Amino acid sequence: MATRWLDETQLTAWVRLAAVLELLPGVLDSQLRRDAGLTHFEYYVLAMLSEAPKRTLRMTSLAQQTNATLPRLSHVVKKLEDRELVERFPCPEDARATNARLTPTGWKKVCETAPGHVAAVRQHVIDVLTPEQIDQLTAITDAILGAVDPDGTMTPIYQRYDVPES
Amino acid sequence: MATRWLDETQLTAWVRLAAVLELLPGVLDSQLRRDAGLTHFEYYVLAMLSEAPKRTLRMTSLAQQTNATLPRLSHVVKKLEDRELVERFPCPEDARATNARLTPTGWKKVCETAPGHVAAVRQHVIDVLTPEQIDQLTAITDAILGAVDPDGTMTPIYQRYDVPES
DNA sequence: GTTGAATAGTTGTTCCTACAACCATCACGA
């Protein structure tokens, strides 16, 4: 069965996308590290908590929303706990479960950090695109996500994000 | 100076893009690991060599083309050398420099691996988009790369890619 | 009740990457 290679146009699009995949995360990560001393993943964790009711989530749902394995999340939350941005306590309803809650310090951190992060996202993505391109991007990423995640297992990841509300 | 938050439309586009950034590399990486025992980065290194004249490149240019630091590349190439996919030898013109060359085994590996990789790219990206969307994607990623890499330092990364020619 | 399977988390090991320190060579000016 013969391989269907990419034609010129397709190849160009893919190469560019691959480059974005390679470079953009690094750029955003650097900004957060520099300005807030957080990795993107740590920021993401804090942001998810900040949007949750009572700024509290069970480790499992937090892991789902951040596309992390439980072991990974466990390690990261421990570090955030050492920095007093997050606290853990046993879940009252289920003694197996652990809740993670944003501390006041953690909330403050998110509020301080979000503007810079949004600015970086604007600078490198949103503000360089026309409104039509924004819509096109939504449609394109939708299609890709449908192919990458046909079961919708990861849906929580791309339903919410990242901006503290008040 | 007030933060310009993202509006509904912008936020959606960004969240989806962030999800693609998070999920797509993992999907492609898994395919390569499973089918070829290579990380995406290792494959990328082999692919770059396979396209170079005499399948040979200096470590520095190879590092540029793969967006890697020299230390990282050095470690990875050493492992590829242990697997006899690549060989290193001192550069005749410049005694400081080292050349990396694809071995026949390495070439064979690339030829065996490329079809599966292209198929994965098709399955998750190219074939789920219309021809118009392919063009849109090129324009969008172009704009983003312009913002991420204004000096064009990383240009080598997104000028070529990944398909062995014969 | 008690056993067994499934769920929720933590801990430990291994691999990979980033960063720093280091050595060798080249290029150029005194």
Place this chain on the structure above:
DNA sequence: TCGTGATGGTTGTAGGAACAACTATTCAAC
């Protein structure tokens, strides 16, 4: 020709992430 700075690479160490192994709790079936 000698030194000084810049270039090209390697090695060592430390931080982060994936995977496996382990503990504890819950749920369901008998």
